[in-house]
Amino acid sequence: MIRYQLALLAHSQRYLPPLLAYVILLSVLYSDAGSEARPLFGVSAGALTVVACWLTIALVDAEDPVQRLITQVHAGRLSTVLSGIVAAVVVCCAALMVVPLVWAALVHSGFSTDVLVDGLIAHVACVAAGVAIGLPCSRLLLPRIGYTVLAALALLGVVLLAKWVPVVNPMLRALLNHGARSTVVLGLAGGVVLLAVSAAGTGWAIRRRG
Template sequence: MIATTRYQLALLAHSQRYLPPLIAFLAVLGVLYTSRDAPVLPEFAVSGGALLVVTCWLTIALADVEDPAQRLVTLSHTRGPWVLVAAFGLATLACSAVLTVVSLLWATLVHGGVPAAELGLGALAHAACAFTGLAVGLPCSRLLVPRIGYTVVSALLLLAVVLLVRWVPLVNPMLRALAGEQPSAGGVVTALMTTAVALAVSATAVSVRVRFA
């Protein structure tokens, strides 16, 4: 598992497909974190939403690095599609974790310090958003969708649903609470658990589909 994850990270680094989402995320942070006196929780809501989109983007970029023939070779060297999909997930989440740290540190520096409780809420909110982005990106990638046009359309539609539709119990309620500066630790933890379940379902479905493809 570790070797496969390292291989996926090496593929992503060599392909340089991480650069567009990285630049886009840093641009969002540069516009977002400008005022020392601005409330930090609404900023974490925006940063978390941006991380969701970027994580989905990174997932699709990583899954699409190898063409179908190369992926068959990779599958033959793993113990099945479960390991491959798990390696995709771990590699993407590692990148998302780095971006989360960048966002939290940037906020801390701009605001001259952030209370530990708010940093904790921000970290958990970003983790929930990363889980959701991965859950959306896996089924929209080449693992299931063979054409890039269909990938873009399906990813945009799913991202719009999870970010904007209030009755979808993933990250929308949590982000709205953060934006209104009325979050609760229980609500953020619930969002984290819900998104973890969604990610598990997504990864399992994609693994089954790859196995029988």
């Protein structure tokens, strides 16, 4: 199922817009060797939240409802399809999160292992949050692209900008302002929980609607 979802995304070429936008952002962020790496990790991790959400929606919407039903029949269970979608996007984003970490290590030489670990944790947490937002905003639950865009923008705005949501915003603020690692780890826990709740809730909503 994971191989099928990756092949579907590659064939659709819907990954190109977020990939190009992300690479352009990284080329601007990590071009100055005099900048500190930790705040830059916060910016690139926040951007990866949007990319992960975009890839999730693009992957789901690459199949029309009839084709998706056929895929579910072959998979045997809806949970298998959802797991394949999540895993495929995570694989893609895992490759993307390596880029800023390696880029920073090459350009910003001398930063500590703790900074690198914080950056890795933040990127993983943001990937989880982005996929969690993308699942319910995709065609799985919202049949029209207009609703998808509005819902995705609203939820991304909440997790990225709202200080009271203990997922992305507090973690990114900790990276930007040299806060404690505990805040970064809390962001990872929040992202994982949000992804689990989103996948379970999306599956429940699909079964109830069906």
